[in-house]
Amino acid sequence: MLRARAGLERFQVESIAPTAALAPFVERFWVLRWDLRGRPPHRQQVLTRPTVHMTFTSYLTSGTTRARIVGVVLDDFVEEIADEGRVVGVEFRPGGLRPFMDAPVSSLTGRFTTVEEVFGADGPALADRVFAAGGAGEAVARLSDFLTARAPGPDPSAERAAGIVARIAARPWLVRVDELAAELGTSTRSLQRLFHEYVGVSPKWVLRRFRMLEAAARAEAGTVVDWAGLAAELGYADQAHFTRDFTVTIGTPPARYARETGPGRAGG
DSSP: OOSHHHHHTTEEEEEEOOOTTTTTTEEEEEEEEEEOTTSOOEEEEEOOOSOOEEEEEEETTTTEEEEEEEOOOSSOEEEEEOSEEEEEEEEEOTTTSGGGOSSOGGGGTTOEEOTHHHHTTHHHHHHHHHHHOSSHHHHHHHHHHHHHHTOOOOOHHHHHHHHHHHHHHHOTTOOOHHHHHHHHTSOHHHHHHHIIIIISSOHHHHHHHHHHHHHHHHHHTOSOOOHHHHHHHTTOSSHHHHHHHHHHHHSSOHHHHHHHHSTTSOOO
């Protein structure tokens, strides 16, 4: 999520840890609530991590609902919320959805698709149960029960994929796929195949995305940023290259983004 301060003035987000049985597959369950009755709609810019989400949206004012699987989104995107509503979601670990599927996770990349595409005929019944829940807590419990009943056995490749993505997230200065592969004692091609099958995007994309997420977090932190120093820290040859990457990915140059999103920004 980008421009988080502005967003959190308009909605609330709660994260719920998965059970031990689902921990190999699920990063977290989450609930997003908003009440903008009498206020303008809010457009939230999102820059995703390399994870797949399954979401169940209830538009409480109109009574309409929407269930979908959100594959890894390659570019930033915008979600609009209005009136009053709630989303109950599950974020799968990198690689965590693949054991539930009959296809590579890359088949979902860049797509917003139906729950049935992954969970077949059980998808509509799951959506009905989640939407019929008396509250968000009950909805999460029903979603957790559904996944637990279908949880596959251990998948070493899924665990390996999750571990590699965590390694990249903790070291956003990593730049080269071949250097990462060498650290892991594998070939670049093997790493690419693993990511295609389990993560849904290439190792190069993941490296670049975590650099941008780190840069955006620094910009929003409210401290003075040494942009040339940050560019070097994130593995860029020069500040100009970093600025181009940031602007293309986020849509705003880094210094301007920091002014617009830091603690001293004008409220909205």
